[in-house]
Amino acid sequence: MPELPEVETTLRGITPHVLGQQILEVVVRNPHLRWPVPASLARELPGRHVERMQRRGKYLLLFAGDGCVLIHLGMSGSLRIVPAYEPRLPHDHIDLVLPGERVLRYCDPRRFGCMLWLKDDPQHHPLLQSLGPEPLGEHFSGRTLFEGSRGRKTSVKAFIMDSHVVVGVGNIYANEALFIAGVRPTLAVGRLSAARCDRLADCIQQILGRAIAMGGTTLRDFVGGDGKPGYFKQSLHVYGRGAQPCTQCGTLLKEVRLGQRSTVFCPQCQR
DNA sequence: AAATCTCCCTGTAGGC
DNA sequence: TGCCTACAGGGAGATT
Known part of the structure; x- marks a missing residue:
């Protein structure tokens, strides 16, 4: 996908x-x-x-x-x-x-x-005009998350997947970024501290940057025509691993549904 | 305004 | 083996 x-x-x-x-x-x-x-x-x-x-x-x-x-x-x-x-x-x-x-x-x-x-x-087209900043661009940071989320009651996971907040964070990378950041996906985003927003923004950039770098390694094959990714799968910590042990602490990962999306986290590492 | 729900579609995985 | 159902997902648009 x-x-x-x-x-x-x-x-x-x-x-x-x-x-x-x-x-x-x-x-x-x-x-x-x-x-x-x-x-x-x-x-x-x-x-x-x-x-x-x-x-x-x-x-x-x-x-x-x-x-x-x-x-x-x-x-x-x-x-x-x-x-x-x-x-x-x-x-x-x-x-x-x-x-x-x-x-x-x-x-x-x-x-x-x-x-x-x-x-x-196209920048004024309805599909593009209200999009949030690029996660790997200069206009995205912990401040984007912090300032945009004050008073919001939605979960931090739904928030970072909202394309009006920041574009391009799909379900897989949202799960992974939250794990790396140690943030529980179900937390009300409005209660997240500025420091934790900074950390989360860093993790989003890190995970997307690494995935692009790995995509780059398969670039030749990609153009050659098979186009099936999966190159990042081996480095997933939580996505698709519900009820399996956490890679960091061994605690069994929990799987819940959040906004109709499969959500996996470590109840020990993510608070 | 913000949160939640519905829908578009087909390949795949799991159950029997 | 084969059939059936549930599920996955991005995200716009409708509804609450």
Whole structure:
């Protein structure tokens, strides 16, 4: 499931093949994603060059003239560069045809993702305009968490997963960051001290940074086409380990549901 | 305003 | 072995 590190890895993987290239053709085989793929994508994108590529949270942006392709991978989406005549896999929904007999191919079995064509400044698009800061950018710190959470009664885990607070912290990394920080996910975030907010922000950056670094090591394979991550799995402390012993103290990890999401923590290490 | 719930979808895992 | 069900997940949008 693509979290921020996978989206960043995808961006880095496809950039050398896409940046500056002309899109020759757009083939939409199945437009039924999170939102319908607009007909204007296939109508207006061909002939344009991709002039700039950017990630914002888990969204990817491909700028082409006065328009912009906005892509989200949902939870099962992937983008890969393949030879033009590569046989399609099930759920390969969209092709952006590139020069040199190459194709940027969008696959998404569960279709939670999207591909939109925007004509206005994407920063003002409803999907992007109210997003919080990038966790690895200069505008995110413990202060973001501390100042944003005063008076809030929601759990600290729900809070750090709220894209209006900070983007890109999905369920896996929220669980892991809270474990590393020693913070219990169920705590009311409004009661968290400034010092603990600092520590938590550090841990979020650490965990995402490390995951990106590891994604980088599989970058070649990724672009080559298999795209299945899992490279970070061996270093997970709590996610998917409910009722197993804590890696630090041996206490059995507890699993609860918080905001409809599976939440695992060590009742000893996380207070 | 903030908190909570619902929904979109399919592959996978577990139970029988 | 095969069928059935429960579950996973991002996050917008609706509801409380």
